[in-house]
Amino acid sequence: MTSSDPASDTTVFLVNLGTPDAPTAPAVARFLREFLLDPRVVAIPRLLWQPLLQRVILPRRSPVVAEKYAQVWLPGEDGGSPLTAYTRRLARGVQARLPGMKVVEAMRYGNPSLVTALQAERAAGTPRVLVLPMYPQYSTTTTLSVEDAVAQVPDLAVRTVRDYHLDPQWVAAVAESARAHRAANGVGEHLVFSFHGLPQRLVDRGDPYARQCEAGARAIAHALGLADDAWTLSYQSRFGKEKWLEPATDKALKALTDRGVRTIDVIAPGFSVDCLETLEEVAIGLAEQVAHAGGTLRYIPCLNDSPAHADVIAALVRRELAAWT
Template identity: 60%
Template sequence: MTDSTQAARDVLLLANLGTPSAPTASAVSRYLAEFLSDPRVVQLPRLFWLPLLRLVVLPLRSRKVSHNYAAVWMDGGSPLEVHTRRLAAAVQEQMPGVHVEHVMRYGEPALTRRLRELRGQGARVLVLPLYPQYSTTTTASVGDVVARELPDARMVDDYHVDPAWVQAVAGSIRTHWERHGRGDRLLFSFHGIPQRLVDQGDPYERQCLAGARAIATALELPDDAWQATFQSRFGGGKWLSPATDATVRALPAEGVKRIDVACPGFAADCLETLEEIAMQNAGFFREAGGDELSYIPCLNDDPAHARAIAGIATREFDAWR
């Protein structure tokens, strides 16, 4: 444990999803093997899914996905790693009495290992998953690790309508409009999950829509100026709709020639925002007759984002006393 951790009574772990260590097929395969082996992520019988994953999915997907990562890779690593690390540093500046660091649910730096290291150290540990909306596919998986490795730790379940976070997202959109102009429609694109999980009680869809409406209200947008969509479908079955890719393909026929897309379900830019939205879906929109899809970056290490996260964590630590 570092000296700064030893000196801190409180520890804040900002947990994001994870990322390959390099934009190579082998690194992507290792990452996807861990990610897609989590029964919270793929809820199929293990005896069926794990052989299929190893023998079919990983060989077929790893090389293709590695090319996608290479298209957005940064000098300091993957965008998710770089921006999450920078966010942790920005939150640390807001919370000098707390030791702040970032961890990943899958890949490195590993949440599991960090919690094990913190056992018996006497620190109060707060885990804040960087998922504004709760889902059994993401937040609950972090909770599984916390409950197993450090039961005395506490965890933030969601912050989908936290006022400071809502204002931070709205402010980033205003800034984007000031710099690049405003499109005919604003899309809020969230990561999708299977519809059956929502039918079983997962609050994710409800929280996405509530957060989108809160941001739209902060922007004083009428209902016909924005809409929420869902991206990144994986596998079969019905997923949340409307789908982002289908929506961007349909909008030009409605006379919408320029759209802005924000992704408030992602705390930091990553493959799903930079490659899937800003590149793939921008291409879909142009192919369908649209003029421009303007992607609005995630909050990343924006000062307003750091203040919002620090505020949420501070309230949690204060309630712990």
């Protein structure tokens, strides 16, 4: 790219959800406080929710969650929380493919803060900012919350990517990742697509998340050449007592083992990079559940900072910038 190319005046933010700064109870409490006070995440009125959160939930949950983070925390200077480390490394990979622009990671909650980074770009006079939420499927709880953060920084030319759940290059990359993993480890008897859960009431109100999960899973299954009875879609990571999307991943796995399926592959294409929910909840917790039932769960990692993922994101950026121009 040259200086005459408008893309050379663009900053690209790869935005993920965020994590604690350390696997400790105080750090987890700070992160959860910010996350759970977002009305897009928890819709309970603040006057009722904030005292419950501060006095009951955070004191009880923070030490437990900190222990879970400690199990998956990555070592070394380039380590830390898997979600942060992989997003940071992915940004470097995308930057190498887009040398004419600035590509950095940012987090909706925690550090590095998206709002703070946008304010810095405004102060620097950056002509254009492309915000790419690292959520393949759109939801009011994730992508729209990123848009809320963008709206906090006016007087800045920003374009936000809505979703990419049917992007052909992304579908092909996820399918190839699953194909390579199964070639190296053997093909399981069944493939489970596990997506993050969502309250059913949000879908009933028009949130497109579930529809996009189903469309993306079906496209990946088709790319893998799977018959309809060879794969299952399910939802994990529930919170609270209200009705969430079904089937739940733990129940879907139980149904498979109850009918005699012993080797189950699980992939989580709703997560762009591995994190607490994929590594601790699925690769450790649900794998133990399946093992207790006499089976084996083989977790297929997210695309993470792989070259194929960097290629996908770089292509998305180029396309969005072309549309913007």
